[in-house]
Amino acid sequence: MINNLAVYPILIPLVAAIIQLFFAKNTFVQRVLSVVSSALILIAVVFLYIDVRTNGIQVYWMSDWVAPFGITIVADLLACFMLFLSALASLAMSAYAMVDIDANREKYFHFPLFQLLLMGINGAFLTGDIFNLFVMYEVMLMASYVLLAHGSEARQLRGSLHYVMINLFASTFFLFGIGLIYGITGTLNMADIAVAVQNADPDTQGLLTAVSMMLFVVFGVKTALVPLFFWMPDAYPQPPVATAAMFAAIMTKVGVYSITRTFTLMFPGDEFTLTVIKIVAVASMLIGVLGAIAQTNFRRLLAFHSVSQVGFMVLGVGFFSPMGLAGSIYFVMHHSMIKSSLFLCSGIAERLTGNRDIKKMGGIIEKHPFYSALFLIAAFSLAGLPPFSGFFGKLILLFAGAELNEYIFLAAILVGGFLTLFSMVKIWQMAYWGKREPEFNKVKVGSFIWGIIILVGMSMVLAIFVQPVYDMVLEAAEQLLDPSQYINAVLRK
Amino acid sequence: MISLILHRVTRVIIHILLIFSIFLLLKGHNEPGGGFIAGLMASVSIVLVYLTYDIETVKRFMPISYPAMIALGLFFATGMGLGGVVLGYPFLTQTFDYFQIPLVGEIELATALIFDIGVFLTVVGATLLIISSIGEGS
Amino acid sequence: MIGLLAIIIGFLVGTGTYLILKKTAFKVALGLVLYGQAANLLIITMGGVKLGEPPIILREAGISYSDPLVQALILTAIVIGFGVTSYLLVLVYRAYQAHDSDSVDLFEEVDDK
Numbered sequence: 001m002i003n004n005l006a007v008y009p010i011l012i013p014l015v016a017a018i019i020q021l022f023f024a025k026n027t028f029v030q031r032v033l034s035v036v037s038s039a040l041i042l043i044a045v046v047f048l049y050i051d052v053r054t055n056g057i058q059v060y061w062m063s064d065w066v067a068p069f070g071i072t073i074v075a076d077l078l079a080c081f082m083l084f085l086s087a088l089a090s091l092a093m094s095a096y097a098m099v100d101i102d103a104n105r106e107k108y109f110h111f112p113l114f115q116l117l118l119m120g121i122n123g124a125f126l127t128g129d130i131f132n133l134f135v136m137y138e139v140m141l142m143a144s145y146v147l148l149a150h151g152s153e154a155r156q157l158r159g160s161l162h163y164v165m166i167n168l169f170a171s172t173f174f175l176f177g178i179g180l181i182y183g184i185t186g187t188l189n190m191a192d193i194a195v196a197v198q199n200a201d202p203d204t205q206g207l208l209t210a211v212s213m214m215l216f217v218v219f220g221v222k223t224a225l226v227p228l229f230f231w232m233p234d235a236y237p238q239p240p241v242a243t244a245a246m247f248a249a250i251m252t253k254v255g256v257y258s259i260t261r262t263f264t265l266m267f268p269g270d271e272f273t274l275t276v277i278k279i280v281a282v283a284s285m286l287i288g289v290l291g292a293i294a295q296t297n298f299r300r301l302l303a304f305h306s307v308s309q310v311g312f313m314v315l316g317v318g319f320f321s322p323m324g325l326a327g328s329i330y331f332v333m334h335h336s337m338i339k340s341s342l343f344l345c346s347g348i349a350e351r352l353t354g355n356r357d358i359k360k361m362g363g364i365i366e367k368h369p370f371y372s373a374l375f376l377i378a379a380f381s382l383a384g385l386p387p388f389s390g391f392f393g394k395l396i397l398l399f400a401g402a403e404l405n406e407y408i409f410l411a412a413i414l415v416g417g418f419l420t421l422f423s424m425v426k427i428w429q430m431a432y433w434g435k436r437e438p439e440f441n442k443v444k445v446g447s448f449i450w451g452i453i454i455l456v457g458m459s460m461v462l463a464i465f466v467q468p469v470y471d472m473v474l475e476a477a478e479q480l481l482d483p484s485q486y487i488n489a490v491l492r493k
Numbered sequence: 494m495i496s497l498i499l500h501r502v503t504r505v506i507i508h509i510l511l512i513f514s515i516f517l518l519l520k521g522h523n524e525p526g527g528g529f530i531a532g533l534m535a536s537v538s539i540v541l542v543y544l545t546y547d548i549e550t551v552k553r554f555m556p557i558s559y560p561a562m563i564a565l566g567l568f569f570a571t572g573m574g575l576g577g578v579v580l581g582y583p584f585l586t587q588t589f590d591y592f593q594i595p596l597v598g599e600i601e602l603a604t605a606l607i608f609d610i611g612v613f614l615t616v617v618g619a620t621l622l623i624i625s626s627i628g629e630g631s
Numbered sequence: 632m633i634g635l636l637a638i639i640i641g642f643l644v645g646t647g648t649y650l651i652l653k654k655t656a657f658k659v660a661l662g663l664v665l666y667g668q669a670a671n672l673l674i675i676t677m678g679g680v681k682l683g684e685p686p687i688i689l690r691e692a693g694i695s696y697s698d699p700l701v702q703a704l705i706l707t708a709i710v711i712g713f714g715v716t717s718y719l720l721v722l723v724y725r726a727y728q729a730h731d732s733d734s735v736d737l738f739e740e741v742d743d744k
Binding site: 004007011014015017018021022024060061062063064109 | 561583
Binding site: 131134135138141142145146149154157158160161162164165168169171172175176178179180182183188 | 651656659660663666667669670671673674676677678700701704707708711714715716718719722723725726729730735
């Protein structure tokens with residue numbers, strides 16, 4: 001009997017989406033199934049993690065074709081962490097979407113599309129084949145295209161048109177990269193590519209570096225790194241909040257995950273690529289946050305912040321040390337929880353005031369202190385104030401940088417953190433403090449905040465148990481820096 | 494503009510096109526063909542109906558909900574994959590066997606055909622959904 | 632043969648880039664389609680080009696056959712490209728209806744209510 005655990009995170013959302021499509025008229029069933037599916041994935045991922053911890057990297061051969069010929073599903077520690085995050089975020093988002101999504105969108109398949117998005121994301125985390133990674137990206141993007149344009153409001157169409165175009169462009173580049181990799185190495189299995197790259201003849205080294213940079217551009221577009229981020233602040237303010245939060249929580253992280261995988265497994269970083277990665281990361285960190293300071297549209301501001309925060313994660317990959325990668329993974333975990341809860345907060349603020357501009361909000365704390373407190377925790381955590389999770393994420397990165405004597409990057413982290421704090425305080429002062437003349441819309445805030453409570457609660461857990469969590473991510477980072485484990489597991493040497 | 498020639502020709506060749514698409518679907522396991530190309534063939538023939546007549550005719554021609562068609566297609570494709578999981582093989586494992594069928598003789602039936610039928614339904618459903626969403630707007 | 636294909640790929644990418652830089656959304660979509668075709672051709676070239684060889688080993692033919700993997704890859708890429716392109720065209724059309732313009736940057740900032 002074969003162990004099917006590794007494939008469940010892909011199968012559960014697929015099956016859920018199909019069942020939801022059959023219950024097209026019955027939105028109650030769809031809502032419940034969304035939550036159930038996320039919860040099931042969460043359970044499966046916990047078991048998968050235990051399995052990987054005890055028995056090493058888990059490999060699964062689709063339809064019994066052995067690697068490197070068939071498509072492999074590979075679950076290592078990093079993949080487990082990412083799957084955990086996607087399941088957690090989708091659970092919170094489903095809880096929020098239950099009360100938030102309007103009837104019209106529900107009728108036009110919001111929930112099945114959401115499950116397909118989840119399937120694509122989980123597939124991208126699990127696949128061990130670069131062409132399959134492309135396919136999973138497309139599944140994810142296809143669902144995201146539809147979710148983004150859902151409802152066809154005029155302002156949605158503009159953002160989603162740009163989003164589809166830039167992503168289609170990046171996908172084509174992905175195909176170019178895959179074609180070149182296949183031409184050079186003759187294989188598409190990531191582990192097999194890693195072996196071929198190690199034994200590559202020195203003449204092709206330049207071409208391989210070019211291909212790896214091509215992939216970096218592709219993933220850079222998907223994660224919105226500077227200078228490829230312009231689509232993001234246009235796209236994220238458009239869809240319903242639950243969708244935007246899911247995009248911010250996980251979809252950008254898929255790109256970070258792919259960068260990590262590419263530059264630890266397939267093209268282990270050399271001096272040149274790592275320098276490029278670090279410079280791009282610092283540029284994103286600073287330019288993103290400067291962009292955020294200039295904004296007054298709540299969600300657009302948060303989208304610019306995503307650009308900046310992705311910079312921190314990619315910088316950790318650029319350090320290419322156990323501590324740097326551990327910091328990167330910790331930061332990914334922290335950010336996917338905090339950023340999505342901030343997006344959900346922005347959704348409630350929009351509902352309360354009927355406005356997206358923080359200048360026209362104000363005084364929310366008087367009416368809804370508990371919800372405001374949740375926002376404050378999330379905001380301080382994003383800015384990196386102790387004792388919240390963002391502080392520890394930045395601290396690990398700072399230690400990693402100090403270990404390598406990269407003091408310029410340390411300064412960049414500190415400046416980025418300071419500017420983040422500045423922009424968060426700006427939201428707090430404008431939207432939550434102060435006085436509001438007209439009355440708020442009547443909104444049952446209590447039914448909306450469950451998703452936020454889950455996410456902020458988990459980030460608090462991350463902060464309180466920082467030592468055990470750090471040990472766990474350090475283990476994952478060490479596994480990443482020793483690609484022979486992955487290669488041996490996949491190719492059964 | 495109504496073209497008499499196109500009307501008459503469409504009435505005749507629509508049947509040929511649909512039968513050819515089913516031929517491609519059944520042939521696809523071992524020879525060129527398959528669910529996707531057969532699905533495209535079928536949807537192109539329905540596009541022809543749309544071009545010749547209008548969207549109402551297409552709706553009378555295929556009075557089903559397209560999302561349900563996609564769901565059914567996905568159900569077949571995933572169901573075939575899950576069959577392997579239930580029986581203790583990896584996801585998407587396939588098998589085939591030879592059967593004696595009266596009048597036809599010995600033919601090979603593979604579980605991949607179920608998958609192909611799923612793909613066929615999904616492709617037809619998706620194409621028609623796109624066409625109807627453009628067609629209704631104008 | 633490979634040289635010819637390289638020229639064609641270059642031509643497609645060049646034309647595609649020209650179209651992508653246009654302001655009209657529909658032309659950008661066409662440019663992206665050309666890019667997709669160039670990528671498919673590149674992948675097929677990477678599998679080694681053999682003229683007149685099927686990707687399937689037939690009983691009557693010899694043992695020579697062309698690389699089936701690249702054909703499977705571009706079939707997948709075509710399927711995906713087909714889906715995304717048709718969706719993009721619907722989107723362009725809808726945007727045209729909503730804004731009465733086909734330009735990619737004519738739509739003004741409308742998200743700050």
